[in-house]
Amino acid sequence: MNLRSSWVAETGQTREDTRLTQTGVTTLTNPVQVRSGVLPGSYDGLYRMAGFWTYGSSAMTATVSEGRAVVQGEISQGVYPVTMPTSEAVTFAPGDAQYGRIDLLVVKIYDNLYDSSNRNEAKIEIIQGVPGQTPQAPAVPPRSLPLYEVLVPAGVSAGNGGIPWSSSLKDLRTPVVALGGILPVEGPVLPGAYPGQYQDSGGALQRWDGGAWVSYPSALGGVIPNSASTTPASYTGQYRDSALGQLQRWNGSVWAPAVPGPLFNDSADFGDTASSTYTSTLAARATNPLALTFVAPPSKSVLVTFGARMKSRADHYAYMALKLTQGTTVVDDLSDEWSLQCANDTLIPVSTMRRLSGLTPGVSYTFTAYFKILANTLGIKAGFDNTFIRVDPQA
Missing domain, CATH: 2.60.120.1340 (Jelly Rolls)
Known part of the structure; x- marks a missing residue:
């Protein structure tokens, strides 16, 4: 039977059943799957997302900070929750003698049911790229969550200064939140899963209207604040506080003074x-x-x-x-x-x-x-x- 359940059958509940029937876990992408990503939060509340933050700790070694995440498999495989309670060090291979390359740092799920790896575990791994004049990042393997792209210049090694970490790390982490939670946007802006879903774009609270993310003042009829005065109008009769501090009304074609005059x-x-x-x-x-x-x-x-x-x-x-x-x-x-x-x-x-x-x-x-x-x-x-x-x- 195609319908799965948890904690009903006396025997026979599989790991796949458990993953597929988790509810209210993270941000949806469709009725069955969720978005892969990192759970937000930081120790002092200053940052949106500290989980799996990565920094160079020596010439060729980076340290990946502790964090929690979810990794979505194929639609029939369910979602894999992972937690790394302490930081972990990863070491990159020396650079190619002639060309630079881009390596990919990922959270990778090994599941013998689908990859015949004879392994069932989650790992922080480096997917090594191919050196080239214009190097490209390698493809993301199945059941993997990309964390960072790392540019490894030609000829670098532990003995000659190593990777220039300040310019080589490209953050790919994206956040996810519990079902119904307001998503803090980091990285690419992805479509919503249902009308009425909310996200915080950093400058405005936005609502998914079924086709686009609409800023909170537009969606609810409030006055668009001065700080977001460049937000496009959504309907005739909408109000905004202009950059010059004048209350304006959208008349269908231009922003005009809400109360012109005297x-x-x-x-x-x-x-x-x-x-x-x-x-x-x-x-x-x-x-x-x-x-x-x-x-x-x-x-x-x-x-x-x-x-x-x-x-x-x-x-x-x-x-x-x-x-x-x-x-x-x-x-x-x-x-x-x-x-x-x-x-x-x-x-x-x-x-x-x-x-x-x-x-x-x-x-x-x-x-x-x-x-x-x-x-x-x-x-x-x-x-x-x-x-x-x-x-x-x-x-």
Whole structure:
């Protein structure tokens, strides 16, 4: 029968049965197999992975530190857990007289059921490479976990300085964690085994969405932090803290300020009018009209503030009002009710604020300033200086 079990049959449980039925051991690669790798951890907590760390201890000898690991066999063979409780020294053969070579340091499982080796044990071994002008690392044998590639230069030996360890060791170790644990990424980034699996990439917590590793803020809708502000957006409406410290929202094509503004336009030119109906043109002013265009925020609301230094005469009011348009459509027309009014012989500052709602998010609108004076036959003019319009989109 193809279905295996552990601790059910009174007799006959094999080593293979035991390996195949281990559950919750390490990081999955598919429903039956796990990833070969080293269990993370260090004595002082400063490093992600200290197990099987290797360093040169003499000219041709390296020391492999203690550690725990798992080695996955073929799908029907199960996974081999291994532990090395104390460090172990390994010695490399002298270099070739002409060419360098690359040796492979591995944890190798000998299992007589599959390799006819007449051995059943785990060993730290050196798989010696072939010397060449451009040497290549040897292939990883079956049931082996690669730890390091070691470059052995031409001609090196114990008597002439040996292997330059600081430049010859290439770390191949990859970590594995218990089922459901957050995997600390070291070495190559491998695909996830199921949607909802997590890994720590070193700069961000990531979730496997079934096709890619998605950074934690993207996956859960949080604000991408400043430290990861180069992380690509995952959906329209996602937020990030930009490198300049501004909260931004992805609109589907670009990162834009989440709450744009405040937006402001003003004129320091003095201008006047004798018109008794609203006009956007003031005499003696270089630029007419005074207008401000903005994009309606998702809240559909803005605060608009406008004002000026105004004068007319004590018995004739000067008016300033705003018209809101969207293209050629008037959205909010001129009204004395929402206007500034001033009756004074000298310039005095006047301003007001108003909230407008019901706007269409993402659509451009324009506020334009208009001016007039109370109807009169005396030729009295209303004067305006330092006029301004300010729009604050509401969050």
